[in-house]
Amino acid sequence: MPRAGVTSERLVQAAADLADEVGFANVTVSALARGFGVRDASLYSHVGNAQELRQRVAVLALAELADRVAAALAGRAGKDALVAFANAYRDYAKDHPGRYAAMQVPLPPEVAATSAAGRHSEMTRAILRGYDLPEPAQTDAVRLLHSTFHGYTSLEAAGGFSHTPRDTDASWSRTLEALHVLLSHWPPP
Amino acid sequence: MPRAGVTSERLVQAAADLADEVGFANVTVSALARGFGVRDASLYSHVGNAQELRQRVAVLALAELADRVAAALAGRAGKDALVAFANAYRDYAKDHPGRYAAMQVPLPPEVAATSAAGRHSEMTRAILRGYDLPEPAQTDAVRLLHSTFHGYTSLEAAGGFSHTPRDTDASWSRTLEALHVLLSHWPPP
DNA sequence: TTCCCAAACCTAGAACCTCTAGGCTAACAC
DNA sequence: GTGTTAGCCTAGAGGTTCTAGGTTTGGGAA
Numbered sequence: 001m002p003r004a005g006v007t008s009e010r011l012v013q014a015a016a017d018l019a020d021e022v023g024f025a026n027v028t029v030s031a032l033a034r035g036f037g038v039r040d041a042s043l044y045s046h047v048g049n050a051q052e053l054r055q056r057v058a059v060l061a062l063a064e065l066a067d068r069v070a071a072a073l074a075g076r077a078g079k080d081a082l083v084a085f086a087n088a089y090r091d092y093a094k095d096h097p098g099r100y101a102a103m104q105v106p107l108p109p110e111v112a113a114t115s116a117a118g119r120h121s122e123m124t125r126a127i128l129r130g131y132d133l134p135e136p137a138q139t140d141a142v143r144l145l146h147s148t149f150h151g152y153t154s155l156e157a158a159g160g161f162s163h164t165p166r167d168t169d170a171s172w173s174r175t176l177e178a179l180h181v182l183l184s185h186w187p188p189p
Numbered sequence: 190m191p192r193a194g195v196t197s198e199r200l201v202q203a204a205a206d207l208a209d210e211v212g213f214a215n216v217t218v219s220a221l222a223r224g225f226g227v228r229d230a231s232l233y234s235h236v237g238n239a240q241e242l243r244q245r246v247a248v249l250a251l252a253e254l255a256d257r258v259a260a261a262l263a264g265r266a267g268k269d270a271l272v273a274f275a276n277a278y279r280d281y282a283k284d285h286p287g288r289y290a291a292m293q294v295p296l297p298p299e300v301a302a303t304s305a306a307g308r309h310s311e312m313t314r315a316i317l318r319g320y321d322l323p324e325p326a327q328t329d330a331v332r333l334l335h336s337t338f339h340g341y342t343s344l345e346a347a348g349g350f351s352h353t354p355r356d357t358d359a360s361w362s363r364t365l366e367a368l369h370v371l372l373s374h375w376p377p378p
Numbered sequence: 379t380t381c382c383c384a385a386a387c388c389t390a391g392a393a394c395c396t397c398t399a400g401g402c403t404a405a406c407a408c
Numbered sequence: 409g410t411g412t413t414a415g416c417c418t419a420g421a422g423g424t425t426c427t428a429g430g431t432t433t434g435g436g437a438a
Contacts, residue, residue, distance in 0.1 A: 136360075166329070
């Protein structure tokens with residue numbers, strides 16, 4: 001009987017794919033073992049426990065999203081950069097709902113430090129260079145942008161906008177327009 | 190041996206309290222049964238299944254939050270109303286993290302229709318009366334506000350802002366200031 | 379008071395998931 | 409070939425969900 005050839009990386013990858021298919025909450029060690037044609041106990045030599053598996057999916061998703069955003073941001077500045085960032089963010093959440101949900105699991109400080117979570121605020125700060133905001137307004141703006149992007153995508157994914165007929169793509173465009181205006185006229189303290 | 194006297198309402202209430210204590214994800218029928226001093230199977234005559242229980246906690250939380258926001262909004266208009274709404278929203282999330290997390294579970298359409306979810310957009314629209322926005326800009330603004338409030342509170346709760354020393358209360362105040370300016374100068378299409 | 383019935387509670391058990399302990403074996407290096 | 413090790417196994421304990429069907433209790437009707 002040939003071996004399945006499970007490795008730690010392939011396991012996390014499979015978990016991420018499964019999350020996109022059936023939802024992050026339904027990712028289970030047993031289901032993954034079934035997918036590999038292997039007993040569930042066998043996976044515990046690769047992954048420690050189920051919580052660590054979920055955290056590693058989160059780290060994977062954070063890195064993937066950071067890569068996408070970085071690619072979208074290349075060679076752009078000002079409003080172009082803002083729109084490219086935002087669309088890359090929202091598109092990733094749409095393409096990979098399970099991975100995006102995984103990003104919300106709280107990471108222990110030491111793994112959070114080495115993960116791509118920090119790259120996000122760095123890149124958001126890069127956008128804001130085009131708007132010339134002093135500290136601490138810059139930090140406040142980073143938090144506002146991240147909040148709005150995350151809030152919009154997660155509410156949209158949860159169907160929170162479906163009670164109004166208005167197209168969500170249109171609202172998104174107008175939201176980005178509004179944020180651009182806001183950053184251009186950030187109120188003084 | 191006296192009976193525990195479990196009813197459907199008390200069960201949902203206990204589930205909400207437990208969620209605030211140990212986190213919504215750790216709310217389990219077994220744990221609730223232990224809390225009531227009762228076998229877990231006994232609770233299934235009150236609640237159908239675990240998923241329905243979680244949905245009912247969500248409905249409870251939506252109603253509670255709507256009440257809080259409505260109370261905060263009474264007699265206010267314009268920027269005062271905006272700040273009061275936002276603070277009521279964020280304070281509820283801080284006071285009841287488990288209930289707030291419950292609000293994120295997707296509700297089946299028929300229960301969503303009868304829940305307080307609709308009151309939120311109504312009240313947000315009430316705020317916007319002070320800013321005189323025509324449709325569809327008003328819908329877009331409702332979505333932006335809701336997104337920002339939800340995004341900020343959930344990222345803050347998840348510790349997403351803790352890598353920067355900047356006080357989160359201060360950022361929140363500045364964010365509200367910025368949103369007020371934005372609504373006052375909503376960009377034309 | 380007595381009866382009765384519906385709500386509250388029970389036991390038993392199947393199905394699934396997590397995780398530990400300990401043993402076997404395929405595949406690769408020497 | 410031989411050893412090492414990573415991959416995989418069985419066995420089993422313990423937790424959670426949920427069904428089926430039986431028992432008790434408390435309060436209102438007769």
